[in-house]
Amino acid sequence: MTASTALDSNTSELAQGAPLTTKDGQPLKRSLGRALRREKIRALFLILPLLAFVLITFIFPIGDMLFRSVENSIVEKTLPGTVVALQDWDSESDEVPGERVFSALADDMMLAQELKIHTRIGTRINYDQPGISSVFRKSGRRIKRLDSDASKDAFIALNAAWGTPDAWTTLTSSAQWPESFPQTAIAFDNWKAWLASEEGDDIDPSTQVPYGFTYANLFHDLSSMENGALNNLAKSSDSAIASLFAGVPDAIDNFPTDDFKGQFADIEKGWVNIQNWQAIKRLSPAFTDSYFLAAVDSERTEAGVQQKPANERFYVTLFVRTIVLSIVITLACILLGYPIAYLLATLSVRSSNLILILVLLPFWTSLLVRTSSWKVLLQQQGVINDLLVWIGLVADDGRLVMINNMTGTIIAMTHILLPFMILPLYSVMKTISPSYMRAAKSMGASDTLAFWRIYFPNTIAGIGAGSILVFILAIGYYITPALVGGTKGVFISNQIAYHISSSLNWGLAAALGTILLVLVLALYWTYDRIVGIDNVKLG
Amino acid sequence: MKFTAGLASAFALSAVAMVATAADELPACEDCADQMTIVSWGGAYSNSQLQAYHNPYSEMTGVEIVNDESSAEAVAKLRAMNEANNVTWDVVDVVAADAMRLCDEGLAMEIDADTQLAAAPDGTPASEDFGDLLVSDCFIPQIVYSTTLGYRTDVAEWNGAVPSDVCAVFDTETFPGKRSLEKRPINNVEWALLCDGVAKEDVYDVLSTDEGVAQALAKLDTIRDDVIWWSAGAETPQLLADSEALLGSTYNGRFFSLIEEQKQPVAMLWDAQVFDLDGWIIPTGLDEARTARALHYVKFATDTQRLADQSKYISYGPARASSAPLVGKHAELGIDMAPHMPTDPNNAKNTFLYNYEWWADNRDDLDAKFQTWLSQ
Structure with missing residues (x-):
């Protein structure tokens, strides 16, 4: 009663426009705002370490890596004069650039070889124009001996x-x-x-x-x-x-000239190869789409963007395979994980604990150990084949090929990722009251009907959570596919790893990584549209 | 027991003698760092370096050597360290092709063999002693190894036929069964062309054309279904030991330990062995004290005696011509190591030194074609 009177008087005061004040006469609104702001700043301070950590160790390096997929300032920086001189050269003409470009090249190379960066640019252009890296490498030391006066x-x-x-x-x-x-x-x-x-x-x-x-x-x-x-x-x-x-x-x-063009042609005949010059001109801008084009099996030539020749196309195949295999692995995890999670949720605590340990035990074992054990089991002279031959199911000369192909990847990865499906499913199933099923049956539903109409829909949230976990983990895997995938069971991540650590083509690796990231985000968005991300429950 | 003890003491003696001679030749390092990080491949190979180089060097100078086993990712890591301006490695063991790449990228420092490396005992300058093996300005060769073929000796299906040359890989009629080959174009395309009738000296000319690449891949296509592709050197020995593959390629040192140490029913071929080199580079971006220490170390570790010493522990050939006569017996097995060296005249009758320059130019291109072919 009193409260409502107070409220009434408040509202009437507000209606009259008289401002509410705190004890010390400050307007209530400002005082509240200040208090809230202080709270916010304090909260920000609390998360500041985490925020800094995420920024420094995650966002910033990833951003930097992704930026490499378009960054290309090396040509402009190493051959500044040549890039300017090349602007007037028509790359569609049949002629190699003239003396003007070559004198700029000689000048740029003189500095580049002094700083020992001429081979670096050769490596960069070689990604797009095979053969040019040795042109730069061989020219380095001989630049100093050019007649230039x-x-x-x-x-x-x-x-x-x-x-x-x-x-x-x-x-x-x-x-x-x-x-x-x-x-x-x-x-x-x-x-x-x-x-x-x-x-x-x-x-x-x-x-x-x-x-x-x-x-x-x-x-x-x-x-x-x-x-x-x-x-x-x-x-x-x-x-x-x-x-x-x-x-x-x-x-x-x-005025006489030094005939730099002739001198360069003597050093290395690659300098009078028009395709090399077209590549240099094409790569002159500070940003390039060449990595992204390469990542989708295309290239930019003088005739425009076109697909690479059929014998060099495989990234698109690899992307498709990565996604298809990841979906297959996810489905296999659902099929295998669902009954186990069901058992875990319904059996007595004692037996379910035992099963839970069995589920978690491989989870705690090193990834390499698990993958290598699959090799022992699956190879043609391996345990499973030996057993099948001994039973007489397969002939000795008809042993099954279960490893170093897609089958190997699917089996090994399903096993490795299974706990990520079982655990969310289990925690969701645990919350489904057994009385639902009893109620359905008491109303005359058969076991099957009760399962499909009552139990299953309640577990969809768990399936969703498990699928997202498994799928996203699967799409980025590379150790397991590399070990058991042979040639047909490797993923795009294997190529990314190759370009990062072996070929040093970080730009291409970044482009492949960006595409993979976008694909995952697109799938996530689709999933959100169809199933709704709110329906995902981890427990 | 007695034998091993005798051997051990003999070794201890020689180690003392060795340190003494080295101390005579090599002046102490002034203003040098007293700790260094050396990067290598790990396993038996690192162990051979530990015994032949690191331990004597530490004993002589008191320098603490930290071992890092990251050579497989050395190129990428060095580039990352260089970009971060924080190079933590002092000396890095890499294969020649990687040394070339690091040199191209400006990540490895240029070495003048004659002034910065030890001359041979007879005074031959280092550049002559190493000869053609100085394939890059930044590379200090250490060993010659080779990729070659091995096969099981107990295959009933072969009806007594024994592989005699590298082309046995492509002969699935006489030698049915799985073969293991390295999952990269290098070596495989060369062998394919050699076995398709191309003369050794023409291999790279042929490979420079699209038709040549197609020819090599077509040859590989004839055995496509029989190949298990490996990416780690340990895989072929394992596959052979399990009879999962009946013949396959790997490094000669792996075959040595499979045959001589593990006594598996496997034999190896030296025909068309592809020579490759492994050696040191010194990263750029080190401060003066560390650079001086690194240079001091490599001068010691790549002198004639040290290179010969390494072959006591592993069957790779020393990169110096002057080391070859000094190759002795295996430190544990007590067998003569000379016949197990890829560089031994009996083994090196038909060899193939791959063309580093050509691969530096064409590796990315060939890789794309090879990977596409694999995934078809």
């Missing part, structure tokens, strides 16, 4: 000032730098990096004259300028620039 000498012959460090100080501080000298700017930075690596950090680049490669790139920048632009440099209002470029517009057409 023709342009430099010509510049100096024209005007001795070109042979001084001041020329470069003038050039780099001019208004046209770096926009008008795209290749030279990159080459100049490359040279500075080379100098730092070769001579140490204490040497000041502004006291040094660049090597010939830088001049070669300057020559190409100048000779590809429109006539007016070059004349403008020679007549520049900046007198230092004007004197430096005086005479250049007339002389530039007669």
Whole structure:
């Protein structure tokens, strides 16, 4: 009675717009908000260690790994000048790029071999263009022996000032730098990096004259300028620039080149192979879809995206097989696990404990031990075949092949994953009161009818939980399939492991992993749509 | 009993002598780390290194050596360590192809054989002593091993026929039964072509064409249903011991222990054995003290005597020409090891050194084709 009066007075006060206050005169709303916020922050502090742990050990590494499936900055970083010079090259033409690209390549490679990263980019491009890794590897040491001074000498012959460090100080501080000298700017930075690596950090680049490669790139920048632009440099209002470029517009057409293209062709004939250049150009952007394309058995060629030749397609087959086998294993777990869980739930505590131990015992045994035991049991000279031959069910020369194929994978994995099905089923069945079945029977239902209409629907939540557990664990397994799967019973995870630890093609591994993750999420979403994730019960 | 004791004391003597000579030749390491982590393959192989290299080295220098058995994942782990800027390994044992990859990736440091490795006792510089086996700038060869064939000697169905060359693998008429081969294209495609009439020197030229790859796979296709594919070296010995496979390929050292140590009814062939190399690399990104220690260790561990010592414990051939005459008897079995070396002239009549450069270029491509073929 009193409470309702108080409530009434409260509501009437609210209706009149008079604010509720706490004892110290603060508006109640703000005070409450502050208290709640404090609570929230305190709660956040409590979960902070967990949050940090999950972020650092889980989200961040996985995100980083998945990012590798598209990341491709290595080409742009290792061959910056070449990438810029290649922009003007038509990859659909039948001709290998010209001298301009090769002088940029020579300059990029000079730095790359100094930093010993030229082989790394070879490995990367080799994933898409087999054969190119040795082109880069073999070129490394011979870059230093290239003839590279023709342009430099010509510049100096024209005007001795070109042979001084001041020329470069003038050039780099001019208004046209770096926009008008795209290749030279990159080459100049490359040279500075080379100098730092070769001579140490204490040497000041502004006291040094660049090597010939830088001049070669300057020559190409100048000779590809429109006539007016070059004349403008020679007549520049900046007198230092004007004197430096005086005479250049007339002389530039007669400058000799080093014939880098010819020299590279001598080092390794792969440099004049147009397909190699198409691959380099295709992989120039910082992000690539080449890993994802490879993960679905396709490739990008000059003719666009297309399927790989039939003798190189197998990832899609492998994805399909992974999913189909995982479903088969899940179904096998339901079939085998259901009766056991039923027994566990209905037998007396003493016998059910014994069965529970039998279920859990293999669960506690090492995965490798269990898998190896299956080898002993299933192989053609193994225990099961020996037994069958001894009984006379199969002939000695007709022993069953039960391992190193799909059968082996299904048997071994069903066994390994069975507890993950039995335990959720058992905990759900435990909660079903026996009186339901008795009630159904008392109303005249047969055993079968009572089971299918009363008992089974009550266990669906357990089946759902068990299936999700088993399926998701199965789809990512790789040790067991690798040991007992032979050639037809291996999963996509085996290929992911191979690319991570053996071939070092982490980009492809990341792409395969991303696809697998998306597939699992899609299946989960479908499951949620059809069955509803709320219906999953672990107990 | 007496015999073993005698052998043990003989070994102890030689170990002392060995340490003394080594101390003469090798100057002490100044400003070097006093602990190092050495990565290898584990099992009998690591044990042979422990006996022949680690123990004498620790005894000589007092350095504490930590053993890590991660060589199988060394390439991936080194790359991860390098990205994290935290390289915890000092010396790593890898096969030549992996050394090449690590070198390409900038993960292994370049070694100048003549200045950084020990010369032979007669003064031959290391680069000549190792010769062609220095397949990469970063690689310090240690042993020559080979992948070769073994077969059971008690197969009734073969009616007395005995495999005499590698092509027995493809001859399912004379030699019916399961055979075990490594689950990767390397070695298998070469053998397939050799047994399909391609001359040894033309193998890689043929393989460089699509038709050549198709030819190799077609040859393998004739035995597809009879092959059990292995991925760990221990599998073939096990399969042979169980009669699950009747012939198969694995490393020669595995056959040695199966035949000589476990006395199984198995014999091995040296025909068309495919030579491969195993050796050390030193990772990049170590600080100076650790690099110096690692260099000091490999200089000691790959000198002529040490390489010869290793063959007392395992039947792999020392990578130096100058070590071959020093190969002695097995430390426990007391049998002469020279005839069990893949490099022994009697065994090396018909060998095949696979082309590292070619495989570095074409491995990914061939793998895709091989895996596709397997899954068909």
